[in-house]
Amino acid sequence: MTVQFxxxxxxxxxxxxxxxxxxxxxxxxxxxxxxxxxxxxxxxxTIPLPIWYGRGQYGKDDEQTQRTIKGVITNPNVGGVVVVSxxxxxxxxxxxxxxxxxxxxxxxxxxxxxxxxxxVAMGAQAAAELxxxxxxxxxSPVNSWNGFVLGVECGGSDTTSGIAANPVMGWVxxxxxxxxxxxxxxxxSEILGAEHVLAxxxxxxxxxxxxxxxxxxxxxxxxxxxVDIRGANPVPDNIKGGLTTIExxxxxxxxxxxxxxxxxxxxxxxxxxxxxxxxxDTPAPAAESLTGLAAGGTHVITFSTGQGNIAGFxxxxxxxxxAHPKTVERMKPNIDFxxxxxxxxxxxxxxxxxxxxxxxxxxxxxxxxxAEVLNEGSWAISxxxxxx
Amino acid sequence: MQYxxxxxxxxxxxxxxxxxxxxxxxxxxxxxxxxxxNIPFGHKIxxxxxxxxxEIIKYGEVIGRARRHIAEGTLVxxxxxxxxxxxxxxx
Numbered sequence: 001m002t003v004q005f006x007x008x009x010x011x012x013x014x015x016x017x018x019x020x021x022x023x024x025x026x027x028x029x030x031x032x033x034x035x036x037x038x039x040x041x042x043x044x045x046t047i048p049l050p051i052w053y054g055r056g057q058y059g060k061d062d063e064q065t066q067r068t069i070k071g072v073i074t075n076p077n078v079g080g081v082v083v084v085s086x087x088x089x090x091x092x093x094x095x096x097x098x099x100x101x102x103x104x105x106x107x108x109x110x111x112x113x114x115x116x117x118x119x120v121a122m123g124a125q126a127a128a129e130l131x132x133x134x135x136x137x138x139x140s141p142v143n144s145w146n147g148f149v150l151g152v153e154c155g156g157s158d159t160t161s162g163i164a165a166n167p168v169m170g171w172v173x174x175x176x177x178x179x180x181x182x183x184x185x186x187x188x189s190e191i192l193g194a195e196h197v198l199a200x201x202x203x204x205x206x207x208x209x210x211x212x213x214x215x216x217x218x219x220x221x222x223x224x225x226x227v228d229i230r231g232a233n234p235v236p237d238n239i240k241g242g243l244t245t246i247e248x249x250x251x252x253x254x255x256x257x258x259x260x261x262x263x264x265x266x267x268x269x270x271x272x273x274x275x276x277x278x279x280x281d282t283p284a285p286a287a288e289s290l291t292g293l294a295a296g297g298t299h300v301i302t303f304s305t306g307q308g309n310i311a312g313f314x315x316x317x318x319x320x321x322x323a324h325p326k327t328v329e330r331m332k333p334n335i336d337f338x339x340x341x342x343x344x345x346x347x348x349x350x351x352x353x354x355x356x357x358x359x360x361x362x363x364x365x366x367x368x369x370x371a372e373v374l375n376e377g378s379w380a381i382s383x384x385x386x387x388x
Numbered sequence: 389m390q391y392x393x394x395x396x397x398x399x400x401x402x403x404x405x406x407x408x409x410x411x412x413x414x415x416x417x418x419x420x421x422x423x424x425x426n427i428p429f430g431h432k433i434x435x436x437x438x439x440x441x442x443e444i445i446k447y448g449e450v451i452g453r454a455r456r457h458i459a460e461g462t463l464v465x466x467x468x469x470x471x472x473x474x475x476x477x478x479x
Binding site: 189197217227246248 | 392394405428444446447450464469472475477
């Protein structure tokens with residue numbers, strides 16, 4: 001299979017190329033969100049990433065947040081970043097990290113600039129300079145899936161997801177992996193009920209054990225709270241669409257990751273630097289899950305929906321796929337790829353899969369997704385312990 | 389396709405169109421099943437009678453347990469199926 005698209009060369013291992021070249025304006029803590037939003041409104045075509053929290057976190061929770069921020073700002077689609085914070089240390093360590101990955105970065109520190117308006121001016125100047133610097137970036141040919149990282153996600157699922165949309169995405173995932181690429185599956189609660197299927201495909205017992213462990217954590221937490229998770233997962237729109245239990249949802253959900261062996265389990269926001277299929281331990285809702293995938297280094301994410309989920313991600317193109325005949329019609333402004341022919345015309349999974357793979361290649365080459373055009377994306381870093 | 393039976397061992401099929409009482413479907417093992425009530429698009433139909441406490445099988449795997457007797461050809465969903473996982477409410 002020949003792969004042909006053009007990507008922005010990235011000199012920093014492990015990322016060989018990016019499929020976008022974004023200028024990001026990042027808040028390292030939530031007290032500077034106003035400054036970040038103002039900078040992004042002063043300089044068009046920059047991506048603001050205001051944040052919730054980021055101060056007063058400690059321990060594993062802080063490790064997770066910092067790991068995720070670092071992963072997001074060094075995602076291969078980021079061409080440059082302006083890091084805004086209140087105080088110096090939190091900004092400089094992120095700038096240093098970005099530099100270590102060859103990502104142009106500068107810090108804007110409100111307490112150093114003097115006040116929020118001075119910080120906006122400083123940040124706007126830095127963002128504008130990045131926009132000019134990156135305007136001469138050129139794409140180069142990419143002839144292999146090696147180095148490409150695909151995220152797979154589902155949201156607003158119903159029974160068409162497991163029957164049609166996810167098998168199509170799974171077919172594409174297999175092609176990417178067979179071509180030397182990486183695929184990341186996440187949403188741990190949507191493995192609950194199907195973990196034995198994935199564990200059986202683990203490359204060794206340690207990996208199988210990790211899969212069982214992350215799913216057991218979900219179940220133990222439900223027991224700790226004394227609550228049936230039905231309603232939280234599956235959510236009301238899943239149930240309205242015909243999904244009855246988390247087991248049914250999960251058995252349909254894992255199909256989107258294809259059939260290849262599982263190489264390992266990644267922590268939330270951990271970079272996926274090796275080829276093959278990986279599982280990342282994330283919550284199920286889109287903003288948190290896509291944030292984990294972006295931090296993991298995804299170039300593109302395929303996202304199936306049955307009842308209709310509109311979420312994209314600010315810095316990663318998200319291709320919305322649906323096989324529900326009514327959803328592809330009603331949600332045309334938000335759905336990129338119509339897989340409903342499997343249901344309405346008995347078209348084969350492989351035939352529709354080839355179409356999705358072709359569409360994905362065009363997106364990698366620069367074709368915009370609807371979520372990018374409409375800016376239907378937000379990020380949200382998962383928390384695991386309270387702030388002090 | 390009008391409905392999908394994912395695996396030969398399944399005791400449910402998933403409707404991919406609306407069904408009404410009197411419609412018939414064929415299971416993979418060649419039986420004809422008569423639908424006895426309205427089934428919305430995307431919802432499941434029992435391929436055979438399922439006793440209270442029995443497992444619901446889809447994709448060849450257990451997806452839950454019947455909370456009461458489910459007659460052949462009737463709707464299978466949250467009103468008559470409970471999950472076996474994530475049941476923090478059972479201690």
